[in-house]
Amino acid sequence: MADASIRCVPSATRRSEQSRRAALDAALALVTELPYPRITVDAIAARAGVSKATIYRWWSAKGALVVEALAQQSADRPEEHLVLPDTGDLEADLAGVLRAIVDEMADPSYDALMRALSIESLQDPALRDQVREQIFGVQLEYVERRFAAARAAGQLRDDVGTLEAFELFVAPVFHRWQGATGPLTHAYADGVAARAVRALRPG
Amino acid sequence: MADASIRCVPSATRRSEQSRRAALDAALALVTELPYPRITVDAIAARAGVSKATIYRWWSAKGALVVEALAQQSADRPEEHLVLPDTGDLEADLAGVLRAIVDEMADPSYDALMRALSIESLQDPALRDQVREQIFGVQLEYVERRFAAARAAGQLRDDVGTLEAFELFVAPVFHRWQGATGPLTHAYADGVAARAVRALRPG
Amino acid sequence: MADASIRCVPSATRRSEQSRRAALDAALALVTELPYPRITVDAIAARAGVSKATIYRWWSAKGALVVEALAQQSADRPEEHLVLPDTGDLEADLAGVLRAIVDEMADPSYDALMRALSIESLQDPALRDQVREQIFGVQLEYVERRFAAARAAGQLRDDVGTLEAFELFVAPVFHRWQGATGPLTHAYADGVAARAVRALRPG
Amino acid sequence: MADASIRCVPSATRRSEQSRRAALDAALALVTELPYPRITVDAIAARAGVSKATIYRWWSAKGALVVEALAQQSADRPEEHLVLPDTGDLEADLAGVLRAIVDEMADPSYDALMRALSIESLQDPALRDQVREQIFGVQLEYVERRFAAARAAGQLRDDVGTLEAFELFVAPVFHRWQGATGPLTHAYADGVAARAVRALRPG
DNA sequence: CGCTAATCGAGACGGTACGTCCCGTCTTCAG
DNA sequence: CTGAAGACGGGACGTACCGTCTCGATTAGCG
Incomplete structure (x- = not known):
């Protein structure tokens, strides 16, 4: 819950929140507008009305900025997570969420965001870990609750962890999307x- | 089995097979040696003893070359595919292949290849399609045979296609690897x- | 009068006169159409319907081809040389020719040809010599006759050679044109x- | 005498004078070392310890850089111009300067510089104009003074302008040099x- | 409340790689 | 067995981004 933003050296008290938001917003906007490799730090800086130096002062590279922007959005809009309902019918609840995911994947913006996240994850282990913790982890927590209920109701095997269960219904969809x-x-x-x-x- | 080599524009009859192989080999070698973003077309050309112009004459970009190199390797060494044995015990057969895959993923070279493929697929839909058809498709075929046997032996539900079955055991592993x-x-x-x-x- | 075309090694008997003319004509045409640095051997070959190999078989480089093309034209159209009339009035005769030269220099085609010649002369001493002998020399001969008459008529100092006299009225115009x-x-x-x-x- | 440095587009205040001088100096050095067509922008940049981008930021092409370098040198060393002495004997004064010019033309470095200037002038009208104004013009000014004195002394016809007089003694030498x-x-x-x-x- | 130092925008800089163009050579194939 | 077609290795081009840097101008917070 504490401020996770142990990021860079500079004083951080002086930091302009305005510049920070402008940079994150610009990054997010560009991710949905351009093919990912065409997004440049110069473009983000120009769009944000912020200097390149400011961006490099607070983020190590384009990837870190983009990932933080997406994590930020993820934190700002919890309703867009995998909030599994609990009607008692596990299959129906899962199917509902998967239908929602499938619908979202058809949205070009969402597609672009996912693509950006995946690319950065693949290029930089540090960002991959950040994605896992700040985005994937949050989703996993939501799922965990529903599975706990299912487990309590005797609908789940004992020998399957939450992570494995989660993979079982998310990975195929993700795999099909990516490929x-x-x-x-x-x-x-x-x-x-x-x-x-x-x-x-x-x- | 038919000649899949409908590839590029120019006459293709005059094309130097030697240059083609040199380029593909060099690309393959570099992919396992360097982090993907540090691989440059210049480096591939230099390593192959081929001019940059020749590379750009036959491939649209680095990504296309790398993907073709991997597809080529995939075609040259069928033993490295998902060749599912058929002992009659489907679960054991699957487990054996998955163990092999898991072992392979621990190999830095294989990791680098996969990463390269994934990044290019995510950046360019055309390459994604090429990967699907020339690499993924080949693997799928191998799996199909084993599943046909299983289906004949009454070990498979009627309402599950090969693709879905394939995803079921490959996607979780891939997802865990990537994330x-x-x-x-x-x-x-x-x-x-x-x-x-x-x-x-x-x- | 003898065949000055001691040029290249190949058999020369077998040489296709058709190809030779096509190349020279194409070069000439392109010189008047494009800024000189944009004229390429490929373009000349394509325009001439001749292969690059054929061009390089008979000329050492673009410059040699262009210079030969201009020399050829110079030889084909003697009327365009400095044919000094002899009315007895040397100043009037010179003025007439200089007026003609000045008019020609206003013609973009002539301008382009001169430019090409000058550039090649400046870049390659061998071509400079070729220009001097095959183009400049021819013009000088024409002038020499008129000056011989003037000298006979006592209108010329004894201490001035034809070359110096020639320079005296041609060089200023040329200098003004070039600069x-x-x-x-x-x-x-x-x-x-x-x-x-x-x-x-x-x- | 006034600041002639109205040159390029960008802000110009932030411009690094150090980079500018390094580029000009490197260009000048290379012009005297290599045959002109072998001088490349890469080589100038490398020699100057300056990036190619910086060169292209301030000069449109190799030619512009070379011409500015020569103009700069021309401005820095006024003693090397056509400084006509005034002994009262116009012919002797002219002969002295012409002898100096002739000697200079025998110097390979000077020859290379002139060649470079001429080639660029012939290839690009903008550079020709720049040469005329920044190099030729300066020389003409020097000559003008001597001719004004001669005119005052009644040694010059009234119907001949300075430019024409200048051409009369410079053009023949230049013409002979070039051809x-x-x-x-x-x-x-x-x-x-x-x-x-x-x-x-x-x- | 004013001083001082950090942060800001702007954007030039040294680099690296890009993808294109042209050179001059060499190979292939149709006539 | 010529010659058009054109692929090839080489190398320079001019562009695009990278990440660093130097500028004044602004602004925050300690004195």
């Missing part, structure tokens, strides 16, 4: 949910 | 196989 | 002629 | 001076 290896439809989402539940069912 | 969200151990591989088989079992 | 240091008008031409004649007059 | 059409000796210089004076003499 464009098949259609991302509601029917597909339902199928993934059904298979996940079968795999997780006790007995 | 570094958990350990990639033999135990984990076994767990994925077990869950996949449960999800695919009829009834 | 764009002043207007090139008929009045100017007349002035140059007058000064030249004063300088050359005996006594 | 290599004859020897550049002291005797020749004396002859040119004599002819020029005859042409300019009143009556």
Whole structure:
């Protein structure tokens, strides 16, 4: 809960919150507007009305800025996370969330954001860890609650951890999205949910 | 099996096979030696003893060259694919392959190749499609055979396609690799196989 | 009169006159169409419908081809040389020729040709010599006749050679053209002629 | 005398004088060391310890840089201009300067500089104008003074402008240098001076 | 409340890699 | 067995970003 922003050396009290927001907003906007490799620090600085020096004073590189921007957005809008409802019917709850994810993936902006995150994660282990903790971790927490309830209701095997369960229904969708290896439809989402539940069912 | 080499514009008859191989080999070598963003077209050209113009004559960019190099390697060494054995025990067969995959992912060279492929796929839809068809597709074919046998043996549900089955056991591993969200151990591989088989079992 | 074309090694008997003319014509055409540095051997070859290899077989470089093309034209159209009339009035005869030169210099094509010649002469001593002998020399011969007549008529000092006399009325115009240091008008031409004649007059 | 440095677009206040001098000096040095076409922007940048981008930020091309370098040198060393002495004997004064010019033309460095200037002037009208104003113009001014004195002393015709007078003794030498059409000796210089004076003499 | 030092915008700088263009050579293939 | 077509290695081009830096101008917070 404490301020996680142990980031850079400079005094940090003097830091202009205005510049910081401008940079993050500009980064976010550009990520949805341009193919990722065409986003440059110069462009972000220009769009934000901020100097390049200011950006490099507070972030180590383009990637760190982009990842922080996305984490920030993720923190600002908790409703967009994987908030699993609990109707008692695990498969239906999962299917609902997967349908929502599939719908979101069709949105070019969301697609662009995901792409940016993935690229930076793949290029820099430090950013990958940051993504895992600040974005993936948050999502995992939400899922954990629902699974705890399911476990309590005896709907989950004992030998499957939350992370493995989470992977079981998220990874296929993500894999298909990233590789464009098949259609991302509601029917597909339902199928993934059904298979996940079968795999997780006790007995 | 047919000639898949409908590739680029120029006459293609006059093309120097020697230069082509040199470029692909150099690209492959560099991918395993350097962090991906540090690989430059100049370096590939120099290593291959080929001019930059020649590279740009036949490939649109670094990414296309790298992807073709990997696809080529994939075609040259079929033994490194997902060749699923058929012992009759589907879960054991899957677990064996997943263990092999997990081992491979620990190899820095393989890691670098995968990273390169993923980054390029994410940056350019055309390359993503090329990867899907020339690399992913080949792997899928191998898997298909084993699943056909399993299906014939009544070990597979009727309502699950090969692609979905494939995703079920490959996507979690890939997801965990890419996000570094958990350990990639033999135990984990076994767990994925077990869950996949449960999800695919009829009834 | 003898064949001056002791040029290159190849058989020369087999040489395709058609290709040779096509190349020279294309070079000439391009010189008048494009700024000189943009004229490339590829462009000449393409325009001529001749292969680059053929060009390099017979000429050492672009410059040699261009210079030969201009020399050829110079030889083909003797009427465009400095043909000094002989009316008995040396100053009037010179003024007439200088006016003609000045008019020609206003023609963009002629301007382009001169530019090409000068550039090549400056870049390569061998071509400079070729220009001197095949183009300048021809012009000088024409002038020599008129000056011989003038000398016979006692209108020329004894201590001035033809070359010096020639320079006296040609160099100023050429210098002004090349440096764009002043207007090139008929009045100017007349002035140059007058000064030249004063300088050359005996006594 | 006034600040002639109205040159390029960008802010110019922030411009690094150090980089500017380094680039000009390097260009000048290379011009005297290498045949002109072999001088590359990369080489100038490397020699100057300056980045290519900096060169292109302030000069449009190699030619502009070289011309400015020569103009700069011309401004820095006024003693090397055509400083006509005034002994009262115009012909002797001219002959002296022409002998000096002829000697200079025998110097390979000077030859290279002139060649470079001429080539660039012929290839680009903008540079030709720059040469005329920043180099030729300066020389002309020096000559003008001597001619004003001569005119005051009644040694010059009224109907000949300074520019024409200047051409009369400079153009032949320049023409002979550029075309290599004859020897550049002291005797020749004396002859040119004599002819020029005859042409300019009143009556 | 005014001094002083950090931060800000602007943008020039040394670099590195880019992707293009042209050179002059060499190979292939149609006539 | 010529010659058009054009791929090739080489190398310079001019551009685009990178991340650093130097400028004044602004501004915050300690004295």
